Amino acid sequence: MTLAQRVEELVIASGTDSKRVIGEFVLQKKSRLCDFTTQQIAQETYTSKSALVRFAKALGFSGWSEFAREYANEQHYQETHYTDIDPNLPFHEDSSTKDIVNLMCSLQMESLMDTADLVSPQTIDRVVNLMERSKRIGLFGMSPNSLLGELFRRRMLTIGRNVEIPALGDNGLLASSLDSSDCAIIISYSGNSYACEPLNALRFLEPNDVPVIGITSRGTNYLRQHAAYTLSISSQEKLFSKISTFATETSINYILNVLFSVYFVRNYEKNLANKIEKGRILEYQRFSHLSELKEETSES
Structure with missing residues (x-):
């Protein structure tokens, strides 16, 4: 924060x-x-x-x-x-459709560049090392962060690695089942609401010595003090006075994509072959008339 x-x-x-x-x-x-x-x-x-x-x-x-x-x-x-685009109120009542198209593009690009500046490759490598050696990975976050977590879970599943996300109200159930051989990812913008989800998972994770990866805003907060590793979100948005979490969602999604990509490249050939083979089996009914989208098929 x-x-x-x-x-x-x-x-x-x-x-x-x-x-x-x-x-x-x-x-x-x-x-x-x-x-x-x-x-x-x-x-x-x-x-x-x-x-x-x-x-x-x-x-x-x-x-x-x-x-x-x-x-x-x-x-x-x-x-x-940063530019003079306000991430809290990027457009106004008199903004035209063309203005909004350009403003949203600039806002999200700015959020990506800011996050990239904050990302430490060394920390990313340590986080992925932890994920690789962990038996289980739990991911905790409130909506909309949990929805971004679901996309990350799906990507990881395509290469055979499961990420567990608790249902609403089940934070404690998942957190208490993890131990020191596992790891937990907690996504929280403010990182301070320790009595509420998702940070209340810490009271189950810490007694079990579960290493925590925090994805949170810059500055000092409760999550940073209790995480083994922290990855910083672009932190330009206010807590409440805003239209939506445009910049934050872009930033979090980028961090999760980086984690997936670095994890993927550790076993690149195996993961790529696995991903393509699963795609052929699960998505055989999909087709396109655009040549750019067509897949090469082997003749039997």
Whole structure:
């Protein structure tokens, strides 16, 4: 979870107290936050310097200066690495169909590039190593993340590797059946709702020493603290104030595709032959009149 998202969470949880007013000021000023002195901020928010310090400490910082510096740096990075497309509201009431076509394309490409920048090839290799030596793989996530997980499960099944996904409400049942010879993948954007699905699976996984692979947003969160490995999602969307999870879904799907592809290439010839043979058997009734889609068939 980015620092901006942690500020947003604090604003939502703070009701009408000074933290909410200060948080709204912070979210509005973005990278320009360091242009204001504590005295100016206190005056504009009708609070006090001590209230600013308490706000910073609520987010785990020693004081306001440390918080403001890190927040401004994070915002500067985002402002210099991304276009002016708002991932939360990428189109508006007056957007034309052509505008939406182009905006959605740009948004998803941006999400892919951001995720690729965040991906560590070394971490991917370690995660795939873990998946290869695990007897069972469990995948935990709430909709729509679980739907992306289902696509990953299907791809893995085409090369003979099963990934187990619990039905709604069965997180604990699957998690408690795994042990140290298995692994678990948990997908959570915020990574902080430890009392709810899917993170509540951790209270079953940890006592059984099940290694956890976390797919979550950047920054500090509960899932990162409890996972053996973490893969970072493009984290530009707000928690609630958005049209949909366009960028997040693109990012998660990309990470799962990378994991599948690296797993596939470890036994490339075997997996490719297995995949093609299963396709011939299971999809023999499919056909196309387009030459580009036609499969070569051997004569008997």
